[in-house]
Amino acid sequence: MPYVHLRVAGTLSQDQKAQIAEEITDTLSRVANKSKSYTYITFEEVPHDNWAIGGALLAKKD
Amino acid sequence: MPYVHLRVAGTLSQDQKAQIAEEITDTLSRVANKSKSYTYITFEEVPHDNWAIGGALLAKKD
Amino acid sequence: MPYVHLRVAGTLSQDQKAQIAEEITDTLSRVANKSKSYTYITFEEVPHDNWAIGGALLAKKD
Amino acid sequence: MPYVHLRVAGTLSQDQKAQIAEEITDTLSRVANKSKSYTYITFEEVPHDNWAIGGALLAKKD
Amino acid sequence: MPYVHLRVAGTLSQDQKAQIAEEITDTLSRVANKSKSYTYITFEEVPHDNWAIGGALLAKKD
Amino acid sequence: MPYVHLRVAGTLSQDQKAQIAEEITDTLSRVANKSKSYTYITFEEVPHDNWAIGGALLAKKD
Numbered sequence: 082m083p084y085v086h087l088r089v090a091g092t093l094s095q096d097q098k099a100q101i102a103e104e105i106t107d108t109l110s111r112v113a114n115k116s117k118s119y120t121y122i123t124f125e126e127v128p129h130d131n132w133a134i135g136g137a138l139l140a141k142k143d
Numbered sequence: 144m145p146y147v148h149l150r151v152a153g154t155l156s157q158d159q160k161a162q163i164a165e166e167i168t169d170t171l172s173r174v175a176n177k178s179k180s181y182t183y184i185t186f187e188e189v190p191h192d193n194w195a196i197g198g199a200l201l202a203k204k205d
Numbered sequence: 206m207p208y209v210h211l212r213v214a215g216t217l218s219q220d221q222k223a224q225i226a227e228e229i230t231d232t233l234s235r236v237a238n239k240s241k242s243y244t245y246i247t248f249e250e251v252p253h254d255n256w257a258i259g260g261a262l263l264a265k266k267d
Numbered sequence: 268m269p270y271v272h273l274r275v276a277g278t279l280s281q282d283q284k285a286q287i288a289e290e291i292t293d294t295l296s297r298v299a300n301k302s303k304s305y306t307y308i309t310f311e312e313v314p315h316d317n318w319a320i321g322g323a324l325l326a327k328k329d
Numbered sequence: 330m331p332y333v334h335l336r337v338a339g340t341l342s343q344d345q346k347a348q349i350a351e352e353i354t355d356t357l358s359r360v361a362n363k364s365k366s367y368t369y370i371t372f373e374e375v376p377h378d379n380w381a382i383g384g385a386l387l388a389k390k391d
Numbered sequence: 392m393p394y395v396h397l398r399v400a401g402t403l404s405q406d407q408k409a410q411i412a413e414e415i416t417d418t419l420s421r422v423a424n425k426s427k428s429y430t431y432i433t434f435e436e437v438p439h440d441n442w443a444i445g446g447a448l449l450a451k452k453d
Contacts, residue, residue, distance in 0.1 A: 082380060082382065082387070083338075084335070084336045084337075085336075087331060087332070088332045088333075104353075105352075105356060108349055108352040112348045134330065
């Protein structure tokens with residue numbers, strides 16, 4: 082019953098999301114014996130002006 | 144002081160969100176004696192290509 | 206495919222959590238036609254000194 | 268290694284987000300000795316019809 | 330700048346968490362070109378009476 | 392109506408949490424005109440073996 086939420090700065094292609102979901106689901110199944118059919122993964126693509134590191138927005142770092 | 148976050152795959156109508164919020168708030172008040180005026184509920188409508196189950200994006204399952 | 210996360214200040218009894226989970230799942234099924242078997246609900250019971258409102262920890266308000 | 272997630276109802280300007288991120292990062296550094304370069308802050312701007320308080324959507328309160 | 334949060338029902342050993350973190354970080358680096366040193370992963374081990382599926386707590390399903 | 396969730400690796404003292412909550416609430420009020428009485432802040436203190444960076448658990452880095 083794992084639930085995984087990924088936040089990334091910027092966007093991912095649908096192919097990247099598909100492969101990431103497949104690999105993480107495989108990892109959880111293989112390493113921790115978690116049923117694949119019960120594994121949920123959600124992606125949240127965060128715009129660069131909504132993510133800060135070191136006290137500055139990524140959008141302002143360019 | 145409950146805080147409830149709902150992620151759903153796809154979208155909900157405003158009427159559905161209004162009724163869900165009303166019912167969950169009522170449940171928390173009646174079952175756990177939580178003050179309705181302190182109950183926050185947020186909805187996050189996740190696109191089908193941002194949600195995976197069983198290692199595959201919902202968008203790819205069609 | 207709904208995923209619901211509830212944060213409450215303090216604790217809930219197992220009976221309260223069971224009834225809240227049953228009612229929220231029923232609400233999502235009835236109002237938004239979400240499959241009950243795909244509805245995940247997780248509870249997070251937050252200690253009073255880890256929750257602030259109005260700039261003050263709940264634990265300090267006693 | 269702090270990770271801070273802010274949900275606000277409605278939107279913020281980029282200047283507001285930049286200043287909030289700078290001040291929160293400064294607070295965590297000064298009060299808790301957290302390294303600024305390891306502090307992540309993400310903003311999520313929630314539409315008024317996705318946020319309920321007291322059982323009613325903000326969008327319906329107008 | 331990925332941030333990954335995993336909720337699992339029950340517990341994981343430290344070795345399982347270490348391997349899962351290593352593999353997910355590798356996946357994000359290889360598939361999406363995300364810098365490993367900027368990838369944060371947090372685990373939340375949820376007790377069985379704090380996780381419901383199909384309207385029933387896992388703890389009550391035994 | 393801001394809702395802020397802070398995850399930190401390790402623990403904070405009650406005094407640190409109280410001061411952080413007060414300062415963040417003040418920041419949101421001053422910069423974004425958010426009502427202090429509607430600002431919720433929750434802390435989650437994450438054990439070092441539940442937080443990874445660069446693919447390794449913090450607990451393993453000692």
